[in-house]
Amino acid sequence: xxxxxxxxxxxxxxxxxxxxxxxxxxxxxxxxxxxxxxxxxxxxxxxxxxxxxxxxxxxxxxxxxxxxxxxxxxxxxxxxxxxxxxxxxxxxxxxxxxxxxxxxxxxxxxxxxxxxxxxxxxxxxxxxxxxxxxxxxxxxxxxxxxxxxxxxxxxxxxxxxxxxxxxxxxxxxxxxxxxxxxxxxxxxxxxxxxxxxxxxxxxxxxxxxxxxxxxxxxxxxxxxxxxxxxxxxxxxxxxxxxxxxxxxxxxxxxxxxxxxxxxxxxxxxxxxxxxxxxxxxxxxxxxxxxxxxxxxxxxxxxxxxxxxxxxxx
Ligand code: 13P
Ligand code: SF4
Numbered sequence: 001x002x003x004x005x006x007x008x009x010x011x012x013x014x015x016x017x018x019x020x021x022x023x024x025x026x027x028x029x030x031x032x033x034x035x036x037x038x039x040x041x042x043x044x045x046x047x048x049x050x051x052x053x054x055x056x057x058x059x060x061x062x063x064x065x066x067x068x069x070x071x072x073x074x075x076x077x078x079x080x081x082x083x084x085x086x087x088x089x090x091x092x093x094x095x096x097x098x099x100x101x102x103x104x105x106x107x108x109x110x111x112x113x114x115x116x117x118x119x120x121x122x123x124x125x126x127x128x129x130x131x132x133x134x135x136x137x138x139x140x141x142x143x144x145x146x147x148x149x150x151x152x153x154x155x156x157x158x159x160x161x162x163x164x165x166x167x168x169x170x171x172x173x174x175x176x177x178x179x180x181x182x183x184x185x186x187x188x189x190x191x192x193x194x195x196x197x198x199x200x201x202x203x204x205x206x207x208x209x210x211x212x213x214x215x216x217x218x219x220x221x222x223x224x225x226x227x228x229x230x231x232x233x234x235x236x237x238x239x240x241x242x243x244x245x246x247x248x249x250x251x252x253x254x255x256x257x258x259x260x261x262x263x264x265x266x267x268x269x270x271x272x273x274x275x276x277x278x279x280x281x282x283x284x285x286x287x288x289x290x291x292x293x294x295x296x297x298x299x300x301x302x303x304x305x306x307x308x309x310x311x312x313x
Contacts, residue, residue: 006268007034013275020053021271022068024060025215026235026263029244031059031271040215041067041113042128042312045305048072057274057288059266061086066117069291070302080274081266082289088114091170092148098122100145100168107145107166110136111304112152114172117293120301123147129199130214131312132156136163138311151176155199155206174260175200178233182255183208186231190252196221197233197254209233222246235260 011034014021022044023035032038037047041064048056048068056077058065063086065079097119101109111123112132120126127135129152136144136156142163146153148170157165178201187195187208196218197209206212211221215234222230222242229250232239236259239251274288 003030003268006272010034010268010272010275013272013279014057017055017275017278018053019055019057019275019278020051021057021059022047022064023058024064024263025219025241026237026260027059027266028237028264028268029240030268031266032237032241034268034271035059040128040130040217042130042214043216044068045071045113045128046309051075055278057271057278059271060084061089061262063089063114063116065291066293067113067305069293070117070298070305073293073295073298076278077291078274078278078288079291081270081287083287084262084265086114086172086262088112088148088170088172089116092119092168094118094122097147104145104166106141107143108139108141109145109147110139111147112149113305113308115148117297117301120304121297123304124307125311126304126308127312128214128308130217131308132199133159135308135311136160136165149200151202151206152199154203155212158203172200172260174235174258175233176202178202178205178254178258180204180208183231183233186252186254190229190231193229193231193250193252194225194227195231195233195254201233205233222249222251234258235263237263 021035022037023031045067048071056068056075059080061084069077109123111126113126113128144165146165147168150167151171153167194210196211231252231254233254236253239253242251273286277286
């Protein structure tokens with residue numbers, strides 16, 4: 001079946017089942033095209049609260065669907081491919097952070113949203129890459145423990161020297177793999193291009209940037225800029241989406257390897273099958289999963305998401 005034929009079927013089923021599709025911008029073009037909401041982690045968590053649909057189908061990774069469920073517990077929330085997890089979200093658990101809190105109880109624990117709901121229950125406030133700086137600045141306590149991404153944490157720390165920010169060693173394997181040598185090489189090849197980078201990259205790479213920001217921040221900057229050429233230091237789909245949107249400009253992914261395999265597990269047929277599952281009253285043979293969470297876990301973990309929306313809104 002051709003891509004647009006499958007997209008047509010998806011649009012029809014989406015309407016029949018009253019489902020809103022939320023797709024992170026790292027999803028492939030053919031998925032972004034049929035989504036009701038697209039954007040970075042922060043935008044999607046706000047969008048999840050806005051939709052009137054009965055069902056939310058998430059094309060992204062597990063922690064994002066979990067966040068959507070916590071924000072809209074009355075809705076049924078599905079992840080299009082049940083194997084789509086974020087390795088960073090699994091790097092630290094509740095037991096480890098509870099122990100550290102006991103040893104150093106004065107610190108406010110700031111968790112990147114790329115964490116499990118279980119870990120969020122022992123954190124004070126969540127951040128996303130677009131809101132981290134604003135939120136850490138707004139926290140009254142100067143003593144902070146920032147988890148799990150030490151690269152995003154280093155970027156925040158550098159800009160807020162008045163805060164005492166402790167970091168742990170975690171991070172995104174996709175962004176952290178970009179090297180200074182790779183950046184220097186592509187900059188030499190395209191000396192008139194601006195380098196736009198995500199703060200999940202290592203500090204030495206971030207130091208070479210003309211602009212640092214979240215996925216949506218990078219996209220907005222490139223759309224509005226008067227420059228014509230850009231080296232994109234985040235997941236390769238962003239260069240591709242921007243190239244479609246702004247055909248008069250040129251976008252180079254910083255390396256061809258900056259691909260998040262976890263985000264890319266989800267395919268258009270997965271989206272279709274998940275909708276069939278929703279319309280078929282949950283026939284179990286498909287690869288999607290419904291996010292089921294205990295009310296207790298939702299209430300405990302949601303506190304730090306509500307705090308993120310309060311401080312970052
Ligand atoms: P943002 O969506 O906040 O830019 O984060 C990027 C990312 O790696 C999502 O998993
Ligand atoms: Fe996780 Fe990195 Fe993939 Fe985002 S890009 S989902 S942080 S592994």
